[in-house]
Amino acid sequence: MKNINIVAGGPSHLIPDLSLYQEKNTLWIGVDRGAAALLEAGIVPDEAFGDFDSITEEQKKALEKAAPRLHIYQAEKDKTDLDLALSWSIEQQPSSIRMFGISGGRADHFLGNLQLLYQTLPKKVTTVMIDRQNEISMFSPGSYTVKQDETKPYVSFLPFAETVKNLSLEGFKYSLNKCHIALGSTLCISNELIHSQGAFSFTEGILIMIRSTD
Incomplete structure (x- = not known):
């Protein structure tokens, strides 16, 4: 395709x-x-x-x-x-x-x-x-994998218009386990993968992922 x-x-x-x-x-x-x-x-x-x-x-x-x-x-x-x-x-x-x-x-x-x-x-x-400098994508509830990219090492997550519920991050420097991220929160700014591949998942809301370099 x-x-x-x-x-x-x-x-x-x-x-x-x-x-x-x-x-x-x-x-x-x-x-x-x-x-x-x-x-x-x-x-x-x-x-x-x-x-x-x-x-x-x-x-x-x-x-x-x-x-x-x-x-x-x-x-x-x-x-x-x-x-x-x-x-x-x-x-x-x-x-x-x-x-x-x-x-x-x-x-x-x-x-x-x-x-x-x-x-x-x-x-x-x-x-x-x-x-x-950036790659920006948007996700609906589910489970996803993300591969390490040395050209854009920083990974941030932001809610889009509503609270993101039960966000879990695995394989990141700062992990999360079923955390609610309210609109306006900066909790998930500037994270980093510590393995060649990581994973994230959530059950409600819309999530923006931003991969960046300085």
């Missing part, structure tokens, strides 16, 4: 080296200025979404010439360009979705983008937001 990589128009200095994420059976999706960023990285987007009001005419012409499928929308609409691209991507039933260029810059855009992760939970699509 295919993987989908979405590149939006966030600050370019926060977008990692996209060549590291080129794999077989992967679709690349450009969102507005992110489509131009893909071309600059030598990657032709399979699909592109947006009103494209944030790119130059030269970039737009290059995109129209190179990209096989453009989804062009009016600037005034009820959903953001990224929301439209993510909704389309979920309909493709991919194995995973990775989103780049959606952090940094305007705080309202970042917080809105973070909430978009919630859309993927009912579809059970593994989805992660990635920039040069």
Whole structure:
């Protein structure tokens, strides 16, 4: 099953080296200025979404010439360009979705983008937001494993909109056993794995996991 990589128009200095994420059976999706960023990285987007009001005419012409499928929308609409691209991507039933260029810059855009992760939970699509310093993902109740990553050694957990109940952490420097984490708690900030693999589980709520480097 295919993987989908979405590149939006966030600050370019926060977008990692996209060549590291080129794999077989992967679709690349450009969102507005992110489509131009893909071309600059030598990657032709399979699909592109947006009103494209944030790119130059030269970039737009290059995109129209190179990209096989453009989804062009009016600037005034009820959903953001990224929301439209993510909704389309979920309909493709991919194995995973990775989103780049959606952090940094305007705080309202970042917080809105973070909430978009919630859309993927009912579809059970593994989805992660990635920039040069962080990987952010969201989980519904269940049991999960997490592998050690030396490039992003710090692992934090935060509740999303409600209390997370019975959170357990195994294989971490600071373990937990069926602890309730209320919205606003900083108890699970900046943990670390002490083995090659750890595990976490919880029974109620929605949990955000952030993997970071300094």
